[in-house]
Amino acid sequence: MPLTTVETPTDTGGASLSHGLKQRHLSMIALGGVIGAGLFVGSGAGIAAAGPSVVIAYALSGLLVMLVMRMLGEMSAAYPSSGSFSSHAERAIGPWAGFTAGWAFWVLLCTAVGLEGIGAAQIVHGWLPGTPEWAWVALFMVVFCGTNLAAVKNFGEFEFWFAALKVGAITLFLVLGVLALAGVLPGTDSPGGSNLTELLPNGGEGLVIGLLASVFAYGGLETVTIAAAESQDPVRGVARAVRTAMWRIAVFYVGSMAVVVALVPWDSPQVVEDGPYVAALDRLGIPGAGQLMNVVVLVALLSAMNANIYGASRIGYSLVRRGQGPTWLGQVSGGVPRAAVLASSVFGFLCVLLSYWRPDDVFPWLLNMIGAVILVVWIFIAVSQLRLRRRLERETPERLAVRMWAFPWLTWAALAGMATVFVLMAREPDTRVQLYSTGAMTLALAAVGYAWQRTRERR
Numbered sequence: 464m465p466l467t468t469v470e471t472p473t474d475t476g477g478a479s480l481s482h483g484l485k486q487r488h489l490s491m492i493a494l495g496g497v498i499g500a501g502l503f504v505g506s507g508a509g510i511a512a513a514g515p516s517v518v519i520a521y522a523l524s525g526l527l528v529m530l531v532m533r534m535l536g537e538m539s540a541a542y543p544s545s546g547s548f549s550s551h552a553e554r555a556i557g558p559w560a561g562f563t564a565g566w567a568f569w570v571l572l573c574t575a576v577g578l579e580g581i582g583a584a585q586i587v588h589g590w591l592p593g594t595p596e597w598a599w600v601a602l603f604m605v606v607f608c609g610t611n612l613a614a615v616k617n618f619g620e621f622e623f624w625f626a627a628l629k630v631g632a633i634t635l636f637l638v639l640g641v642l643a644l645a646g647v648l649p650g651t652d653s654p655g656g657s658n659l660t661e662l663l664p665n666g667g668e669g670l671v672i673g674l675l676a677s678v679f680a681y682g683g684l685e686t687v688t689i690a691a692a693e694s695q696d697p698v699r700g701v702a703r704a705v706r707t708a709m710w711r712i713a714v715f716y717v718g719s720m721a722v723v724v725a726l727v728p729w730d731s732p733q734v735v736e737d738g739p740y741v742a743a744l745d746r747l748g749i750p751g752a753g754q755l756m757n758v759v760v761l762v763a764l765l766s767a768m769n770a771n772i773y774g775a776s777r778i779g780y781s782l783v784r785r786g787q788g789p790t791w792l793g794q795v796s797g798g799v800p801r802a803a804v805l806a807s808s809v810f811g812f813l814c815v816l817l818s819y820w821r822p823d824d825v826f827p828w829l830l831n832m833i834g835a836v837i838l839v840v841w842i843f844i845a846v847s848q849l850r851l852r853r854r855l856e857r858e859t860p861e862r863l864a865v866r867m868w869a870f871p872w873l874t875w876a877a878l879a880g881m882a883t884v885f886v887l888m889a890r891e892p893d894t895r896v897q898l899y900s901t902g903a904m905t906l907a908l909a910a911v912g913y914a915w916q917r918t919r920e921r922r
Contacts, residue, residue, distance in 0.1 A: 480798055506720065531845070535551075545778075546689075561912075562782070572771040607768050636722070678838075690773070706865075776807045814829065835888060
């Protein structure tokens with residue numbers, strides 16, 4: 464069987480999808496996938512809690528993410544599929560595992576679409592205060608739903624240019640920051656090491672909070688393995704994306720955090736209020752830094768909306784084609800699962816409406832429910848890789864175009880890291896409720912998936 468075959472345990476419909484994504488699309492999706500609004504804005508809370516040690520937090524969580532991506536890359540290069548980790552979990556563990564991982568991730572992506580739409584609308588509302596926020600969310604939803612309905616190459620083109628803008632912005636920031644720290648940026652005095660005198664200003668507890676904040680800032684890396692199934696050369700695309708993950712994480716996340724904490728005092732109120740990048744650009748005397756970063760954050764949010772509608776539709780499509788959802792969601796027209804695109808967009812907009820209709824009970828419950836989903840998905844990835852690697856070595860070793868480093872030891876180390884994050888979440892009041900809510904949803908999905916699996920086996 465050729466390596467480019469899209470294979471899932473019971474999915475013969477994956478080939479119905481088009482292969483309209485080019486290598487340049489995948490390269491930029493891989494680059495831009497790690498640069499989200501969480502990096503530009505959400506990292507401020509981590510800096511305020513951990514101080515300069517936030518660099519250590521991002522390095523540790525980045526190492527965990529690199530291991531996860533390597534495992535996922537190994538399986539996705541061997542078995543390219545629009546279902547990605549969901550298909551791998553079904554193949555390695557059982558249909559119930561694919562059902563659980565897939566639908567949990569679908570809920571996460573659809574909810575994230577709504578959240579990103581709200582964030583983008585708030586930025587535009589700040590520029591045009593006379594306009595209602597919900598109207599902007601609706602407009603963004605229509606645009607990206609339409610983009611994803613038309614053809615996969617439209618999604619690829621949008622992400623190509625969104626990613627190019629994000630990569631350009633973060634690269635320019637890093638260049639300016641390094642020049643300022645070196646004392647060669649005109650009109651700026653280098654702070655030297657004056658902002659780095661206290662590595663752990665809030666002790667180990669602050670580092671823990673920073674670590675938890677950093678773990679969830681890395682969401683979005685999985686999209687490239689979903690998109691690879693619709694590319695012209697899935698194996699080469701996945702392999703290249705995974706092999707460059709290390710330097711992308713090191714430069715964009717760890718590197719930019721190091722520049723920020725070196726330029727700006729960690730306890731500056733502006734770090735949380737305006738965001739760390741705005742605070743750093745203001746420190747450099749860049750005019751209009753706030754509005755400049757608002758544009759970059761808007762691009763990051765719109766990019767995430769586009770990517771999450773795409774990812775949710777493909778995960779949903781793959782689940783349905785494997786018999787794990789309503790059959791109408793698996794309909795493909797013009798190489799696009801249009802019913803799944805519409806369902807994902809509608810669910811995302813429903814989340815937006817809930818934020819207006821039930822902001823004090825239903826909406827917070829929904830946010831808590833998806834709080835730790837990414838960790839659940841990572842565990843399924845690690846366990847699946849442990850099981851599939853032995854099978855691949857024994858039956859089809861030629862499929863191992865990408866190999867996990869130091870197997871199986873680093874896979875076990877990654878699982879230990881995930882278990883540690885779960886323990887740390889259980890210790891913190893703010894994350895404990897997310898852990899329990901996500902656990903409840905995961906158990907419910909697993910029970911439904913197992914019952915469905917048993918029913919199918921009896922039939």
